[in-house]
Amino acid sequence: MDPTVADANAAVLDALMRRQVEVAHSVQRQLATDIAELRGDAEILDLLTASVESNIDTIFGALRHDISLDNIEAPTAALEYARRLAQRGVPMNALVRAYRLGHALVLDVAADEIGTAALDPRTSLALYGRITSMTFGYIDWISQQVVGVYEDERDRWLTNRNSTRAIRVREILAGAGHDVDALTTAIRYPMRRTHLGLILWWPPDPGSDTGRDDGLARLESFLRGMTETVAPQSAPLFVPADQVTGWGWIPLANQDEAAQRVRQFHAQATDPPNVALGRPLPGVAGFRRSHTQALRARGIAMAAGAAGVVDAGTPGLAAAALLGENLDETKVFVQDTLGELAADTTTDAGLRDTLRVFLKHGGSYTAAAEELTVHYNTVKYRVGRALQRRGRPLGEDRLDTEMALLACLWFGTAVLG
Structure with a gap:
């Protein structure tokens, strides 16, 4: 590094490091303001602050002491913040956007300090170019680290959560539990409502031994889209049954024409799964009964080799x-x-x-x-x-x-x- 630029770098970075806490809190406040998904309780906001502080401390230290990015480690607080966002279902895009906006804010502060240092134009340009290049490199590197941690934690969290939820749902179907509010809390689904039970499944795929790729995720997405048509104010419950089959429930405020709306949604969808419907029934008993009816309707569809939507409310189907x-x-x-x-x-x-x-x-x-x-x-x-x-x-x-x-x-x- 040119000696003049090195001296200027030391002076500017010393000034930035003295303002480090102030800068970190300013960045934290701006991120929470601009990115709605990052607003949360005090704990998550404190962790955001810790993540910002640790990232700024790491990059300022690397700039001040000319440390190669190959020789630094991802800050623990930054990785933990990514894990917490994954656990809370905050979209990954919000996390990546936070790094981009935070980078822009830090560059603004660096530009101010360079201006305050009253350096000659050539030195100012060289120093700003160095800071920009190193910080871009750091943001690219740290983004890969936190995204990897986020994805791993999201997969682990969803697997554990869905496994626990699926176990509780199967227990309810087997007759366990009578406290409606306790069951609602346990599976995060309103058990006091009227329930439309569904079975969703993909037909056999001759080109695959294990079923369609991401088949369960697509089934859940299809159920959510269907729910917006049938019960737009509600969230459905989805439980994987096997690799190509899912059990679903839609809590209905109004059961009128629910089956007809399902058929309409199915008819307009591209490459939809097969769907078996139970009758809309109330309460915990209805939750179980509608599911049983959907299972029987699916059994008929499977035996007959039928595709599309089969409805347990169709006259004669119960006897069949x-x-x-x-x-x-x-x-x-x-x-x-x-x-x-x-x-x-x-x-x-x-x-x-x-x-x-x-x-x-x-x-x-x-x-x-x-x-x-x-x-x-x-x-x-x-x-x-x-x-x-x-x-x-x-x-x-x-x-x-x-x-x-x-x-x-x-x-x-x-x-x-």
């Missing part, structure tokens, strides 16, 4: 879920009840649908024709043809026939011949 608990026996029941009408053909599928609608309307050809938007005589012909394929007329086994047709509707080829 019971039939789906033993598909082998259900298939035998369908074959015995429907005979040749249970064949896996397009023609028989049309006949089964007509017979199902006919029975749903109490044997009314007119009502069935209106729902199917066909002529009365067409319904009459198809019903007759369906019974002919079945091999016998409707009699005392009418209810069995309706159940068998319901199983065909939901499970398709899984129960057909």
